[in-house]
Amino acid sequence: MTACIFCKIIEGTIPSMKVYEDEHVYAFMDIMPATKGHVLLIPKTHCENIYDMTEQQASQLFTVAPKIANAIQAEFNPKGMNLLQNNGAFAGQAVFHFHLHFIPRYDETDGFQLAVKTNDEAYTAEQITAFATGIRSQL
Ligand code: AMP
Ligand code: ZN
16 A cells, blocks of 8 residues: 555545546645635656656656646636646655646736746856756756
């Protein structure tokens, strides 16, 4: 028996509020929603995070993502929507079964804050070019 809480949700041994299911993926309401309509989309086969996800799992999951987002949009008419996916405890991952968050956004006080501060002086163009070279060498 698995110890993974999201595998248990897929098995049906712990309850969830299902939104969508097909052969490969399962979508359900986040039990502690950041905002109204917060949904999680997961692969049915266990993978911890993006690093051990197969191309097939990724393809099956992201094929369904627009359908889920459009359903949330149609139901609640939020002003925007953040798709969020945490990898590793340092990045805020608490459940180690890959999950994509759909977080509808209503206003500045809707309970969700995401600040991506860009700093155009942090690295030179030469350094960023070298970063790109390094990443390409790992592909
Ligand atoms: P993360 O921090 O990205 O790993 O997100 C984990 C999410 O899973 C959180 O938003 C939790 O509220 C949610 N969560 C944990 N347990 C359950 C559960 N049993 N049913 C639904 N959502 C859950
Ligand atoms: Zn799992």
